[in-house]
Amino acid sequence: MRAIIAAALTSLALAGCVASPAPAPAPSAPRAPVIDRVSSATAVTNFNAAVSRVEPAAEAICRQRAPRSNCDFLIRVDPNPNAPANAFQSLTRGGRPVLTFTRALIADARNADEIAFVIGHESAHHIENHIARQQQSAATGAILGGIIGAVAGADAGVVNDLSRVGASVGGRRFSKDHELEADALGTIITDAAGYDPVRGAAFFSRIPDPGDRFLGTHPPNAQRIQIVRQTAAQL
Numbered sequence: 001m002r003a004i005i006a007a008a009l010t011s012l013a014l015a016g017c018v019a020s021p022a023p024a025p026a027p028s029a030p031r032a033p034v035i036d037r038v039s040s041a042t043a044v045t046n047f048n049a050a051v052s053r054v055e056p057a058a059e060a061i062c063r064q065r066a067p068r069s070n071c072d073f074l075i076r077v078d079p080n081p082n083a084p085a086n087a088f089q090s091l092t093r094g095g096r097p098v099l100t101f102t103r104a105l106i107a108d109a110r111n112a113d114e115i116a117f118v119i120g121h122e123s124a125h126h127i128e129n130h131i132a133r134q135q136q137s138a139a140t141g142a143i144l145g146g147i148i149g150a151v152a153g154a155d156a157g158v159v160n161d162l163s164r165v166g167a168s169v170g171g172r173r174f175s176k177d178h179e180l181e182a183d184a185l186g187t188i189i190t191d192a193a194g195y196d197p198v199r200g201a202a203f204f205s206r207i208p209d210p211g212d213r214f215l216g217t218h219p220p221n222a223q224r225i226q227i228v229r230q231t232a233a234q235l
Contacts, residue, residue: 117200
């Protein structure tokens with residue numbers, strides 16, 4: 001069971017936060033011209049500018065809200081040039097927060113406000129201690145699943161399967177709430193860095209909408225945009 005729990009926790013720590021953009025239409029379908037996609041050079045410039053302003057803002061807010069946390073963010077670009085559009089927060093073995101962005105995501109951001117918002121969102125995950133909270137939820141789910149199987153008299157294989165399912169359900173239980181928390185705090189961080197979080201949240205309008213699935217990891221895009229607007233209105 002320890003191996004199952006460890007595997008579940010590892011996957012949680014590396015889970016991505018931003019879904020890939022919707023797939024392109026079939027070749028036979030008419031394509032509307034994309035007039036607002038920036039050049040590669042502009043995308044890189046926007047990313048570097050956003051990092052230089054959002055990182056210190058995020059670290060300052062981290063020290064205010066989570067003084068016991070390591071607030072020395074390391075922001076990096078995924079070395080895999082073919083990785084799909086994604087951004088995620090992880091931790092080094094020493095506990096330093098790492099924010100990783102793929103080149104595809106950087107290229108997909110239409111302006112500096114969008115990339116700034118994604119940076120703020122990912123840094124908010126660390127400030128809110130979401131990795132540890134999801135790991136605890138997954139571990140609890142794995143234990144409960146194993147107990148249910150043992151009480152029911154299931155064999156070792158079934159008990160292991162139930163533990164696996166429990167870990168998955170437990171890890172996903174609060175993931176939607178965590179995303180909305182990160183959107184709200186990310187809005188504050190983005191604003192503190194001098195960017196427009198509402199304009200930045202337009203990024204959600206171009207990624208697939210996860211809907212409101214029971215075991216989904218992300219809330220509906222409309223709900224996320226609403227949280228951003230509500231939070232921004234209070235700043």
